[in-house]
Amino acid sequence: MQITRNTPGLDTLGTDEVALIASFRTSLTVWCQQAVRASNPVGDLGGRTPRSRGPAEELRYRLDQARTTYAGPLPDSNQLATPHPNDVVDVWRRAAKAAALGEHDFPAGLDYGNLTELQAMTVLKDAAEVARGLTGLDRHYAAAVPGWEPITDADLLGRAAVVCAAHAGYSDPDYSVDHRGWRPPVQLLDGPALPGLDGVLQAQNNLLVHLRQQPDAYSLRLIFDSQRIVSCGALALGTPSPNRGQMATKWDRRHETYRQLIDQSRNLRGLVGTSLAAADGALAAARMDELSPANGVSDRQLRHLDALFDHIDRRIAVIIRAGASDRSYLLRVSIPRIDLATPVAVKELRARHVPLDVPTKARLLVTIDQRLRAPTSRRPVSPTSATERAAFVRSINGRPQEGSIHHERSL
Numbered sequence: 001m002q003i004t005r006n007t008p009g010l011d012t013l014g015t016d017e018v019a020l021i022a023s024f025r026t027s028l029t030v031w032c033q034q035a036v037r038a039s040n041p042v043g044d045l046g047g048r049t050p051r052s053r054g055p056a057e058e059l060r061y062r063l064d065q066a067r068t069t070y071a072g073p074l075p076d077s078n079q080l081a082t083p084h085p086n087d088v089v090d091v092w093r094r095a096a097k098a099a100a101l102g103e104h105d106f107p108a109g110l111d112y113g114n115l116t117e118l119q120a121m122t123v124l125k126d127a128a129e130v131a132r133g134l135t136g137l138d139r140h141y142a143a144a145v146p147g148w149e150p151i152t153d154a155d156l157l158g159r160a161a162v163v164c165a166a167h168a169g170y171s172d173p174d175y176s177v178d179h180r181g182w183r184p185p186v187q188l189l190d191g192p193a194l195p196g197l198d199g200v201l202q203a204q205n206n207l208l209v210h211l212r213q214q215p216d217a218y219s220l221r222l223i224f225d226s227q228r229i230v231s232c233g234a235l236a237l238g239t240p241s242p243n244r245g246q247m248a249t250k251w252d253r254r255h256e257t258y259r260q261l262i263d264q265s266r267n268l269r270g271l272v273g274t275s276l277a278a279a280d281g282a283l284a285a286a287r288m289d290e291l292s293p294a295n296g297v298s299d300r301q302l303r304h305l306d307a308l309f310d311h312i313d314r315r316i317a318v319i320i321r322a323g324a325s326d327r328s329y330l331l332r333v334s335i336p337r338i339d340l341a342t343p344v345a346v347k348e349l350r351a352r353h354v355p356l357d358v359p360t361k362a363r364l365l366v367t368i369d370q371r372l373r374a375p376t377s378r379r380p381v382s383p384t385s386a387t388e389r390a391a392f393v394r395s396i397n398g399r400p401q402e403g404s405i406h407h408e409r410s411l
Contacts, residue, residue, distance in 0.1 A: 010088060010144050017089050018147050022072030024096035028134060029067050031099035035127035036060045038111045039120040055167035056124055062157040063131060069152040105181030118174035125168035131161035132396050175385035197291060197301045203284035204308045210277035211315045217270035217329055219278035224265060226281030228258035233288035234305055237297050247306055254309060257371040264364040267332035269353055317373040324356040324365060331356050
């Protein structure tokens with residue numbers, strides 16, 4: 001929006017560059033279409049008229065009309081990833097690249113069924129403001145760029161975007177929606193062991209990745225023991241600094257939790273699963289044992305370790321609950337009968353393997369629910385969520401006149 005008809009070089013764009021900008025505009029329009037559909041799903045609009053359509057429905061209809069008349073196709077991955085020597089084209093490229101990445105959010109939970117009403121209105125307002133920006137740029141480029149393909153019914157699209165933005169802005173926005181959507185999956189960190197605490201983080205990260213597959217019962221107990229050792233070692237590393245007291249308290253509780261889980265899983269049985277995660281846990285424990293409080297660690301490393309602790313704990317809780325539900329984890333319980341089949345003189349009690357969730361209030365599941373499955377805390381909203389949106393809206397509206405600035409200051 002900072003590039004207007006007075007920007008040097010705007011009137012010297014070549015035919016190929018204008019076509020490339022048109023492709024980037026198509027990508028931005030597609031994102032607006034998807035955002036409106038995700039935040040306000042409506043049925044077929046074929047029989048409706050502008051008088052009967054609501055603000056969101058009208059904006060979606062106008063976006064569909066504009067998109068179907070574009071001559072430029074969507075840009076390919078090379079065009080999105082390769083910087084362009086022309087600054088004007090490269091600004092469009094970066095915006096289109098952000099739109100292409102943003103399209104991953106909608107199938108990953110950023111839809112009406114998974115959003116609150118305020119979050120849906122926030123997404124709708126974002127789409128309306130971007131559509132306003134496209135129509136504003138269209139007016140600039142139609143007058144300054146030779147060969148520019150104007151948006152069909154740009155005035156109607158701009159009016160629909162203004163009305164929809166005002167409609168979605170009636171209530172307070174919920175910027176926690178910025179935490180929703182697609183996130184890159186955690187990947188394995190292969191290669192040689194990293195030095196110091198980074199090596200522990202490397203092994204813990206790989207443990208989290210391999211926990212996507214259910215470990216067998218024996219491997220699960222090894223994972224419990226490795227997390228007990230890592231928690232104890234992290235407790236020793238985090239105590240020297242007074243501002244790490246909260247982490248130390250949390251890790252002390254985690255150490256005690258895994259100590260209890262080791263004791264309560266003594267009779268846990270189950271052959272279904274893999275042992276890959278147990279190997280990573282053993283590496284993490286061994287590398288933590290090699291560290292000492294004298295090793296310098298940063299607050300960033302400890303925060304990273306604390307985040308990995310939370311993800312691993314939640315994943316282990318899900319695995320155990322799933323294993324209890326599908327009967328892949330069993331519990332060995334004694335029954336009041338003598339096992340006469342044993343050849344020794346002193347006979348033992350007979351035992352039977354039952355599903356983990358059959359005993360009433362099994363101690364292992366109680367510990368999982370009360371101590372390991374901690375409630376997920378709401379992540380704070382970044383202060384830039386509001387300031388960057390406000391700056392974008394101001395750029396669409398244009399800079400106020402000097403006299404109006406003085407008038408506002410006097411008021």
